[in-house]
Amino acid sequence: MTLTQLEIFSRVAELQGFTSAATRLGISQSAVSHAIRALEQELGVELFHRHQAQVELTDIGQQLLTRARGMLGLAATLEQEAADARGMKRGTLRIGSFGPSSSIRLLPPILAQFRSQYPGIEVHIDEGPDRQVLQWLEERRIDLGFVVQPQERFDTFALAEDQLVALLPAEHPLAQEPQVRLEQLCNDPFVLTEAGSSELVSRLFIGAGLKPNIRYRCSQLLSTLETVARGDALSIVAQFSLPQGTDPRYTNRPLEPTVQRRIAIAVLDRRQSSPATLAFIDLAQRLYGQAKPSILR
CATH class of the missing domain: 1.10.10.10 (Winged helix-like DNA-binding domain superfamily/Winged helix DNA-binding domain)
Structure with missing residues (x-):
């Protein structure tokens, strides 16, 4: 073998x-x-x-696949440790990323610095819903993944705090409110973004004993934005996921009470992580320290 x-x-x-x-x-x-x-x-x-x-x-x-991935992961770690002794001139880093929050807002600046410091490390990025990133971590398909805390079964490293916001058509009466309560979002048609924080949004309504009028389920954030922009529905999305440019057709308002979302990098086991993985995490934390919110704007 x-x-x-x-x-x-x-x-x-x-x-x-x-x-x-x-x-x-x-x-x-x-x-x-x-x-x-x-x-x-x-x-x-x-x-x-x-x-x-x-x-x-x-x-x-199926049983052997888990073992095989574990052996491949350990072999990759050995190769990385040897590469570390040579100055990390070669190696591979596999990253799992979910949606615009990590793929567009957080990941690019980290990658730019990482590639500058470690040009010999080959970086592979897989995108999927947040729950799929967790599955990839468990199956050892990736070395590290961007996740939403808490994630007790992984070793996590906090990066930034985000919040959920109400996404509203610009002409909707709620667009004039400084903050929006959950119950105010239950009367109109609602669009749920499956690829985003759908599970967090669903738990939010369930915990409040409320049931939104879900008429649309979109697999992509762009579809959700367009649905809201047309005035067809309201939604709740993560603020980091919104495009940084402005679109006059829709707006967002903070929820009342505020709902925070903490984004972190996760690994299956820090003790078995490769030097390239740990170097990426160290760089990311230095770039996105909790005391540096201006970087995220």
Whole structure:
């Protein structure tokens, strides 16, 4: 059994296909098939159910995938520690990011400085809803992820405080209010952004014993903004997620009472994190210290 076989196995499982895995890895499909067959023969078990268009993990394959990702993560950490001894001239860093709050507002300045200081570190970024970033962390698909605290099952490093705001059409009567209460958002049609803080927003209404009139569910923030801009619905979004330019068709107002959202970087286990991961976290915390809110504007 080799690390290369485990890497191929992990990629086939992730992409659910030999062809797509071969494309992503930059090798031939026959090389992927050979590696999987050899691994199955060595272990004496079938790892995948083969279908025409895709493959599916067997029960034992699912169990072994977690172990394989753990071994690959430890191997990457060993490589990074060796690279650290050489001045971190080579290596890979895998980052999970959710939505505009982290991908557009927080991540770019960190990346710019990180690439300047460590040009030999290859950075991979995967975007998904916040709950998917948590899944990627658990499955060791990424080295670190941007998350919303609290996250007790991970080691987290606070970056910045955000708040939820009411998103309103510019002509809506509530747009004239300095603050908006949750119950005031329950009469009009409501749009829920699935890719954003949907779970936090849902818990907010449930905790208050309220039920919004959800008419729309959008997977992208841009769709939510457009729905509100047309005057079709109201919403609640994170302030960091809003575009930094102005659009006269909609506005936002703080909630009453204020609802804070703390954004952090999370790792599965700090003690097993690679030097590149720890260097990224250190740089991010120095850039986005809680005492430096002006950077976030």
